[in-house]
Amino acid sequence: MITIREENAADVSAREALLDDVFGVERFEKTCERLRAGRLPAQGLALVAEIDGEIVGTVRLWHINAGGVRDALVLGPLAIAKAYHSMGIGGRLMRAALNRASLAGYSAVLLVGDALYYNRFGFSAALTDGLWMPGPVERERFLALELKASSLSRAFGPVKATGAWARQDAALADIQVEIAGLRDAA
Numbered sequence: 434m435i436t437i438r439e440e441n442a443a444d445v446s447a448r449e450a451l452l453d454d455v456f457g458v459e460r461f462e463k464t465c466e467r468l469r470a471g472r473l474p475a476q477g478l479a480l481v482a483e484i485d486g487e488i489v490g491t492v493r494l495w496h497i498n499a500g501g502v503r504d505a506l507v508l509g510p511l512a513i514a515k516a517y518h519s520m521g522i523g524g525r526l527m528r529a530a531l532n533r534a535s536l537a538g539y540s541a542v543l544l545v546g547d548a549l550y551y552n553r554f555g556f557s558a559a560l561t562d563g564l565w566m567p568g569p570v571e572r573e574r575f576l577a578l579e580l581k582a583s584s585l586s587r588a589f590g591p592v593k594a595t596g597a598w599a600r601q602d603a604a605l606a607d608i609q610v611e612i613a614g615l616r617d618a619a
Contacts (some may be wrong), residue, residue, distance in 0.1 A: 469509075
């Protein structure tokens with residue numbers, strides 16, 4: 434039986450091992466990581482899928498300002514253990530996360546991912562036309578979903594992290610990510 438629940442402190446090592454297995458250490462080089470580095474996920478929006486006590490899936494949402502839209506979130510990463518692919522776990526995690534975000538009053542969710550997969554949840558690249566990420570992304574993979582109608586209609590500008598810091602020295606980590614982003618842009 435699959436259980437979808439909020440992540441807790443005891444899940445950290447299992448979640449990190451799952452993410453390493455699915456994405457490898459390259460996951461820390463992705464542009465979206467610049468929005469997550471040193472930050473806490475949005476309260477109640479870090480979920481895991483569990484089967485018989487084993488963490489087999491994870492998804493987290495993070496606070497952002499999306500070109501002036503201050504109550505937006507960025508989703509990621511969504512990961513399912515390889516042995517459990519094609520069982521609908523990713524879809525269940527997505528629906529649970531989006532439902533919780535909507536009920537909590539957020540206006541939009543952005544992500545960088547496979548359009549063919551995320552279109553079924555209502556995500557579209559057209560909604561990110563006026564936005565840009567803090568690093569390189571393929572435009573067709575930069576997607577958004579409005580949880581409140583027309584919430585992104587006037588969004589224009591950079592996507593910026595706004596969530597709470599995970600720890601005091603996280604500010605230094607964020608500065609290092611900013612410097613790396615400036616180097617990439619140069």
